Amino acid sequence: MKVTTTTESRLSTIDFNNLGFGAGLSDHIFMCEYKNGSWGEGIIQPYGSLKQGLGLHALHYGQAVFEGQKAYRQEDGSIAIFRPERNWERLNKSGARMLIPEVPKELFMEGLMELIRLDAEWVPRGANTALYLRPFLFSSSEFVAARPSEEYTFAIVTSPVGELYTKPVKVKIEQHFTRAAQGGVGYAKAAGNYGGAFLATRKAVEEGFQQVLWTDHADHAYLEEAGTMNVAFVVDGTLLTPALSDRILEGITRESILVLAKEWGIPVEERRISVEEIVSAAREGRLEEAFGMGTAAVVSPIDGLGYIGEILPVPAPSEGLAMRVKAALADIRYGRSADHHGWMTKI
Template identity: 50%
Template sequence: MTAATFPLEITQTKRSGLQEVDFNNLGFGRIMSDHMFVADYDNGQWQNSRIVPYGDLSLSPATAALHYGQAIFEGMKAYRTQEGDTLLFRALDNWNRLNKSAERMCMPTIPEEIFMGGLTELIRLDSDWIPSAEGCALYIRPFMFATDPFIGVKPSDTFSFIIFTGPVAAYFAKPPRVKIETHFIRSAEGGVGGAKCAGNYAGSLYPAKLAQQEGYDQLIWTDAREHAYIEESGAMNVMFVMDGKLVTPFVSDTTLDGITRKTIVAIAHHWGIPVEERKISVDEIIKAIKEGQLESAFGSGTAAVVSHIEAIGFKGVDYELPAVKKDSFAQKVKDYLGDIYTGKAEDIFGWTLKI
């Protein structure tokens, strides 16, 4: 898709911030690129698509999203190849998942030509912001929120869809230590756990803060009914390698259908590694650790990519995990993904899109 498939007005910034960026000290999520794509939904249709300089928004204090949480988002990345090309990874999957979240949250879906056309033109315009250092990328944040200036519990009639970007380094500076949560919940059956909506993350902040005070980096959420089965982590899906198999919780309406997760599952199948997508009990994982059957545990996600878990805390006991070996599945799939992202390995799956 290109801008030619739908009306798109482009207003370039008068002063780029690119020269002020220290690309050797990026961190994650604090540096934004020059421009953003914006589209408005009103009178039953998307309109006024435009790319403008990145900047603050002007909103009514009564804006519906601020009061009732009708907001969704996605996370994506663009990478620089050794030849200087730009690659997007599984962008249509993000578009599909955003629309799935939109339907659950009573929001309008976004046509492919608006999502992909706005995205690709924005990436082209700010392509100089894509870092080339290993482990770095241009993070992409598409999001939609309700804009009705109305105080009342009902779906909004108007919405804004925005995409902005920013260069980032690795999400975790070191392998995370995680705590299995057995009191607070992320979602319950029939809830919005399968939607990537803002409220899911707001509700996780307090238990995550408590865990961080205990020395952990992330939580592993368990089911709302019994706190007996593993679901996902705070910013990533969770995967385990044990007895020569890749084992991960199945996707349900209480977990996010992670794009990196499904990518890793597909790679495992391609490599001939047995995969089990099923309910995984906390007791099973603790037993596997104690008996030395757990080869590795790692999180997967757009931000985290593949993040090896260093230790798992459960009921006051920290279980240190084995050091990750270079020939382990977790390390090999991390390296392979990195090579696909940056064009070093042939994309036999058709996941990447050259901009």
């Protein structure tokens, strides 16, 4: 791997005591190009511009997928990443849907490891902070014709982050817009899924919500996911979460939380969950908790559901399941409790 280090670090421009989300990008990037049917040598270089022109295929046809994961500062000062091989697998699952060639595991892992080693000082030390890792994969030929690209670029940028939501969120049960349709690309972390969600999210924010709670494409009768989080409900002591489908992103936080909940003996149901079921449970006081699960938001309690002009309050107990899983995940991620599941990869 060819490594060129920066001569002008931007580290001192970051206020590590006030990290929001997306405060700034770290000094270095990893990049590797796919040409003539194979991947070249990975390089690490200072953050900077692309060399391609405006014919860049990804800008026109959106053959682009990405990942989101985090590296955590451990109690002992070392650094570890949470389940990086799951993100590698999902990147290639997304890529396969968009006809993008597979990124070899060694390329992904070595790129990630070397980059974090080099920018280790960018991994924050404050409570609930992390270095957000953004591997991405895009079509990088230059032409305008609606056919797949011949060349691709795999790159990684990183950014120190704090918590995405510091308070419980209100989500709007979406009854008009659709994020994903059956047979579509909803299960892929495809760039366009996010661009396509911005308008609905903007409208929800204007109405006083933080996020959209997406419903199914056919008749908006079943709950799917909450913005960039998978969603869970606690009804009558059971943890309910929508079953995965080709319209839902298979969240690694969701998967990990289900493992913990099952180990704790909490009944878990992965199945279709109707809007009607959750709205009735909320009205009848049987909805004990609702929360979002995702890398950026970690575990985000939901304290209100917007439903056709009404806001149904949802309890967000400080000692509930959401807070219990949040604490347990944090203890594993920051190296405060034993990693029985082998989820952490040390740098």
